Amino acid sequence: MDGLATKQILDLIGIGIGPFNLGLAALLEKTECNSLFFDKKPRFEWHPGMLIEGTTLQVPFMADAVTMVDPTSRYSFLNYLHEQNRLYQFYFLEKFHIPRNEYNHYCQWIAEQLPQLQFGSEVENIERTKDGYYHVTVYSSSREERKTYVTKHIVMGIGTKPYVPDRFRLANQDRIFHSSEYMNKRRNTRNAKSVTIIGSGQSAAEIFYDLLSKQPDNHYELSWYTRSKGFYPMEYSKLGLEHFTPDYAKYFYQLPKEKKQGVLQNQALLYKGISFSTIADIYDLLYERSVGSNDLNVHLQALTNLVSVEEWNDQFRLSLYQHEQETSISVTTDIVILATGYHPYIPDFLKGIEHLLEWDENGQLLIQEDYKVKTKVEGQNNLFVQNGELHTHGVGAPDLGLGAFRSASIINEIAGEKIYKTYEKNVFQQFGV
Structure with missing residues (x-):
C-alpha cells in the first residue's frame, strides 16, 4: 500500500x-x-x-x-x-x-x-x-x-556499519564473522576446538577476555592476532580527553583538509586501543592461570597481518604475515572473529x-x-x-x-x-x- x-x-x-x-x-x-x-x-x-x-x-x-x-x-x-x-x-x-x-x-x-x-x-x-x-x-x-x-x-x-574486508567474506558466516555478531554466536563459539580473534581494539579485547574466562569449561585453543605494534591502551589522560570537546571540533574543522587525514591517523590511540582495566583483567587472569607452569593454550601476537582466509578440512586456514620479521606463517582454526572495526x-x-x-x-x-x-x-x-x-x-x-x-x-x-x-x-x- x-x-x-x-x-x-x-x-x-x-x-x-x-x-x-x-x-x-x-x-x-x-x-x-x-x-x-x-x-x-x-x-x-x-x-x-x-x-x-x-x-x-x-x-x-x-x-x-x-x-x-x-x-x-x-x-x-x-x-x-x-x-x-x-x-x-x-x-x-x-x-x-x-x-x-x-x-x-x-x-x-x-x-x-x-x-x-x-x-x-x-x-x-x-x-x-x-x-x-x-x-x-x-x-x-x-x-x-x-x-x-x-x-x-x-x-x-x-x-x-561493521567493516569486513572483501577477501575475508566467506560463505560460512556462522564460523567467520564480525565482532558485532559475537553475542549471537557465542554459544557456538565456545563449543569449538579453536578460536582466533583478529584485531587490536576494545571489542577484540573484550571478546578475548570473555572467551578466556570460559576456557577451562570448554578447553578450546584461543589465539589473538593484531597488525598493531602491540596490545596497547587507549589514551585516557585528562588533557588528552579534551580532544572530545566542541573546542577541538571547531579547531579541527578549520584545519586545511589536506592535513586532516594525517592528524586523524596520528590520533589513533585517542579513539582506538584497549582500556587500561581490560588489559589488566586479561593479564591478571593469564597470570593466575599460569600458576604451577600450567599450559595456557593461548596465543597472543602483535605486528601480524591477516593476509588471507580459506576453508580447509572443516576448518579455516589463515595466512599471516609478521611484518617486522617479514615472515609468513599459516595456522588453522575452527572459528574466526573479525574485530575489524566500523566504517x-x-x-x-x-x-x-x-x-x-x-x-x-x-x-x-x-x-x-x-x-x-x-x-x-x-x-x-x-x-x-x-x-x-x-x-x-x-x-x-x-x-x-x-x-x-x-x-x-x-x-x-x-x-x-x-x-x-x-x-x-x-x-x-x-x-x-
Whole structure:
C-alpha cells in the first residue's frame, strides 16, 4: 500500500534511531518542532552483539542523551535511575563508567516515552521538491505499507556499519564473522576446538577476555592476532580527553583538509586501543592461570597481518604475515572473529538527492561546521548529519560525550534561536594559535 502520509509539513525527520538521534528527539521536547524519527530495527538496540556481561561504557555516565546540555532534563541518566529505584545502588557503586547493558536499557527507557519514534520503518528514498521541501518515502514492515512524508529538515543518524574486508567474506558466516555478531554466536563459539580473534581494539579485547574466562569449561585453543605494534591502551589522560570537546571540533574543522587525514591517523590511540582495566583483567587472569607452569593454550601476537582466509578440512586456514620479521606463517582454526572495526557508508536512500549534494575526492559528504551537508543549491542545505563527520570535525564525531552538544546545535539552528545554552570555552588548553 502506497500513499502520501499527510499534507502536513513536518519540521524535521530523523533517519536512524541510535543514541544520537534518540538524544535529539528527547531534546526536541523543549521546542514546538513537529518531528518523526524512523529506524528499520524493530526496537532500540545499541550494539546488541557486544553486550557482554561486565563490559562498561568507555565514557562517564554524564555522556547520556541529554545531560551535557540539559542536566535538568527528565531524560537524564540520573532521572532514569530515580525512576528505576536504583539511585542508592548507583550511589554506592561509586563508578563513573556504567554497565553497557544498563546504558542500552536507559536508551530503551527513553525510546518508550517518545511517540515520534517509529521503529520497523525503513527510509527508502528522499527527493527534493522545487519549493525546498524533502519528500521522504518510508516502508513500515509491521503495517506492510509505504508512505511519503514531507519535511523541512532531515537529520541523518545512521552511524557506521561493521567493516569486513572483501577477501575475508566467506560463505560460512556462522564460523567467520564480525565482532558485532559475537553475542549471537557465542554459544557456538565456545563449543569449538579453536578460536582466533583478529584485531587490536576494545571489542577484540573484550571478546578475548570473555572467551578466556570460559576456557577451562570448554578447553578450546584461543589465539589473538593484531597488525598493531602491540596490545596497547587507549589514551585516557585528562588533557588528552579534551580532544572530545566542541573546542577541538571547531579547531579541527578549520584545519586545511589536506592535513586532516594525517592528524586523524596520528590520533589513533585517542579513539582506538584497549582500556587500561581490560588489559589488566586479561593479564591478571593469564597470570593466575599460569600458576604451577600450567599450559595456557593461548596465543597472543602483535605486528601480524591477516593476509588471507580459506576453508580447509572443516576448518579455516589463515595466512599471516609478521611484518617486522617479514615472515609468513599459516595456522588453522575452527572459528574466526573479525574485530575489524566500523566504517561510514552512503545509504541507498540518498540516491534521489545525491546529485544535489557536495562530495569530496574520497566520495565522502562535505559537512559544514554546523553539521549541515553542503549542497549545490544555495540556501537549501537543510540536511544534517550526526556521527558522519569524522573526516571534517575530528575524533569527537562518534563520541557519546559530544552527542548532546551536536543535537543542541542542530536544534538551535532549526529553531532559529538559542533553545539550549552552549559554551565557547570548555577546556583548559588551547588547540591553535
